[in-house]
Amino acid sequence: MAEKRRIRLSDQIRRAVAASGLTRYRISKITGIDQAVLSRFMAGKVGLSMSALDRLADALELDVVARKQRKTKGR
Numbered sequence: 001m002a003e004k005r006r007i008r009l010s011d012q013i014r015r016a017v018a019a020s021g022l023t024r025y026r027i028s029k030i031t032g033i034d035q036a037v038l039s040r041f042m043a044g045k046v047g048l049s050m051s052a053l054d055r056l057a058d059a060l061e062l063d064v065v066a067r068k069q070r071k072t073k074g075r
Contacts, residue, residue: 024039024042
């Protein structure tokens with residue numbers, strides 16, 4: 001059975017930003033994250049600080065949900 005590949009958190013956040021219906025300008029104003037930094041993050045060129053990620057998650061009403069880790073053979 002093929003293992004399902006995990007989607008990175010940063011990619012999930014990028015998708016949430018794109019799906020939010022908000023412009024990057026508006027997100028920038030709400031979060032205080034510089035619009036140029038937000039654009040570079042969306043392009044995958046830079047990461048964001050934990051503080052910036054917290055503000056972005058608050059603005060987009062995102063929650064992080066941890067799934068149980070699956071047991072692997074031999075462990």
